[in-house]
Amino acid sequence: VHQNHGIGMYTGIQRLEVQGVVKDYLKISYDKGDTLYVPVTQLDLLSRYTAPGDSDKVKLAKLGGTEWAKTRRRVKTAAAEMAQELIELYAKRRQAKGFAFPEDSDWQRDFETRFEYDETGDQLTAAAEIKKDMEKPWPMDRLLCGDVGVGKTEVALRAAFKCIMGGKQCAILAPTTLLAWQHYNGLLARMEAFPVKAGLLSRFRTPTQQKNTLRGLKEGTVDVVVGTHRLLSDDVKFKDLGLVIIDEEQRFGVKHKEKLKEAFIGVDMLTLSATPIPRTLNMAMSGIRDMSTIEEPPVERQPIETYVMEYDRTIVAEAIKKELARGGQVYYLHNRVDSIDACAGMVGQMVPGARIATAHGKMTEEQLSKVWQQLLDGEIDVLVCTTLIETGVDVRNCNTLIIEDSDKMGLAQLYQIRGRVGRSGRKAYAYFTFQRDRVLTDVAAKRLSAIREFTSFGSGFRIAMRDLQIRGAGSLLGQSQHGHMEAVGYDLYVKILNNAIAMAKGEELQPDKSECLIDITVDAYIPERYIAEAAGRIEAYKRIAAIETEEDAQDVLDELIDRYGDVPASVAGLVDISLVRVSAARAGIYEIGQKRDALILYSDTLNAQRIKLAVAALPGRITVNSSAKPYLAVRVASGEKPLDILKQALNALGPVQENTSGTEKV
Known part of the structure; x- marks a missing residue:
């Protein structure tokens, strides 16, 4: 997926010589046999297309058409609406009155030490996050994600026990009778040393047993109940419900989910999901949804x-x-x-x-x-x-x-x-x-x-990236967002969503370096003698294109030196261009080209104050053109390196927001 041109088919790397300099380009084929050559310095504009279902049926975009811009606008609008909705929901929950559970008791600590296995770090973190939420005075709504068998159940049981110790009742909701039954047995085994009364509501129980459980829930003698959607029936009444744990929410129907929201207002909710959520989406969503993820497998596990x-x-x-x-x-x-x-x-x-x-x-x-x-x-x-x-x-x-x-x-x-x-x-x-x-x-x-x-292990995360997680992402974001993710591919969707969330929270968006294109005469490529295999070269190109700070650049260079030896000049050129694109984007420059001995910097935000600073720093070299597409031209003398002069010009211009006192346009 090219951010500006849409979905195309990657057909390999090509090395081209333009104006006497050598660069690597990624060749992308589009609809109607069109081809786009993307310089490797702009690799951050490309992401691999991953979406739900088989990618064999994907329609390639038309180069130069308006279709892709429309698609992006549509997805942007949808993501913004969703971010807004989620933030309002979050704010509403914060105002709702909930029950603040007391801090962990001695019994809680005793209960946790009786767990027969060593907990993983992720399990301990997730349990701590959940218990902290329960101690707050508003209702918890936390999602616990993790692959099959990473120990989500134990974390949930610790929350259930904390709820019971706080004098409240707990309900555990499972999608099938079988799972409910297993949770019930696990619960009995884990809590047998404590005075906890548990009940099961499902077809595995006789009418008499069910009646007794219902009476116990109403009178408060049953502390914890496990059940299927039978728990959502009108005859189920709790004396003092404090926590609802939902296992595999994605397997409950829409009607059941609506019923859940209505039935348990003001009660702490913990939802367990067996579809692992990709880290990128987790980071985007964690700004507006409380999420815990467990990735590491239990210590004693061996790969299958x-x-x-x-x-x-x-x-x-x-x-x-x-x-x-x-x-x-x-x-x-x-x-x-x-x-x-x-x-x-x-x-x-x-x-x-x-x-x-x-x-x-x-x-x-x-x-x-x-x-x-x-x-x-x-x-x-x-x-x-x-x-x-x-x-x-x-x-x-x-x-x-x-x-x-x-x-x-x-x-x-x-x-x-x-x-x-x-x-x-x-x-x-x-x-x-x-x-x-x-x-x-x-x-x-x-x-x-x-x-x-x-x-x-953890490969569940990688394999699922293709299929499982994207479906998981779909269930997390809701059905309507699913189609939008398909339209632009997963990575670009998450990027758009990230921006939408930041804007909805009123955060200032950092200038995006991918909005700035640079094409100047600098040797910028990775020679085969340095990194032999194509996959390794693309990986290195991606790492370099993702550089945002001097520290990032240093990390990438250290890693390259460590793996492949001293860095050739053409690779150092790549790193420099990546850094320059960051400062150019901050200076409000969206494109930099070179015509013979002049660098052309295009910008919509040129003002008198900033131009004066640039002219003072580079006297006699700068001309300004305020035509329909305004630009600043910087002359490069013979023998000078274009990149050095470009850095000086950008330093003089400085970031857009700093020097805007003289706002008259030139």
Whole structure:
């Protein structure tokens, strides 16, 4: 995505000689066979197009058309409206009266030390942020984001315990009966040493049990309740509700979300989301939404060993036997309900004597819960199931996963399902198989190679950047913003949103160096002898284009020297130009070109006072033209370096806001 020209197709780097100097350009193809050469010094104007769905269907922009400018304006307006809405909502919440919970008690500290694992730094930070919010006199509304299995539940339980210790009731809302049931069991196990009364409201409870729980909530004898959207029914009344925890909010329907907002006004809210949110978006949103993110995996975790291969009965049978031999259990994913029993029979033949069961979406809640319970109790060796396990229960002893026809599934889904194994300190294995002799489509092949590549932790963040996170971003920003993100690509969208938020908060926007283009005669490129591979060169170009301060420049140079040795003059030229663009943007200059021995600085904000300063600093060299496109021309004498003279001129002009006392235009 080029900020000013729209979406094009990158076709490689080309080195061109213009006016006797050599530069590298990125070649971008546009609609109708048009081509744009972008100098590497302007790489910050380009970002990779990432958006929801497959990028194969993306329409390329027309060069020189007005379509792209219209699209950008539309997205800008939408982002500004959303920022405004969110800020108003935030202000309203700050004025609402909430309950300020007391500081942590001794029991709270005791409860936290009983956690059987070592917390990660992220977990501790998130828990501290949430508890601090609870101690404030207005209602909390915090979002806790993190990948599958990074320990969000423990953080939520600490908040629930704090709520109960503060003398209030807590409600935990889960999207499925199964998850509610698991949260309930986890809660009982974690709080058994304390006088906490917990209830469960779901179809796993008899009418009598439900009635007792409802009475307990109304009278205040039940401290914490876990349930599905059954908790939003009219007959559920709390005596003194203090905290609502919503697990995987994105899986509740619009109607339920509206009901939530109405039902729990003035109550602290904590929402857990399993779609990790990209760091860039997190930073933009954290200005107007309270967010905590957990990225590091629990200490004892090991990456999941992932194999992508043609289906081979011998290998599959071997994998199952290996898992059972170490006392573990296996998920075998066969995503067709009509033939799932036949598949279970075939698995039985492969591994004689193994206890096999099936699970799929057409079973009743009761049948399913029975199967999950048996799996948790270790009474099932191999569970042949559909993608139903994607949002299933946490079975720490299941550490081998076999998927048939994995080429027919989406990347986010494969990633989520793989997160079902490897949830303990044990090594886990995932086999993604596809039918023999099947020719994979291009998209499926890319998807499978991506999943194979991203086995390390935190890679959920990288892989998801393509798909999962962007959907996560969609659920965070709401459906309408989703289309805008698609129109301009994720990176540019976040940039626009960042500016919209800063403006809505009344912050002064810093001049953006990407608004200033420089094309002067300086050798500016990275020679192949310095960095051999193209990917490494582009990475270095991107780092250099992103420089904003002298410290940034020093960091980049140190890193280049450290990795590749002394920096050639043409690379130092790149760094200089990047810094000059920052001071040019601050001086209100939007374009700098060179005509033979003169540098041309175009600006809409030239005033008499600033020109006097420039003339005094460079006597006899400056001419001013106040035509329709005003500019300042600075003469370069022979033997002088254009870049040195440009720096002097910009220093003399200074930033726009400082010297505007003489405002008469020239």
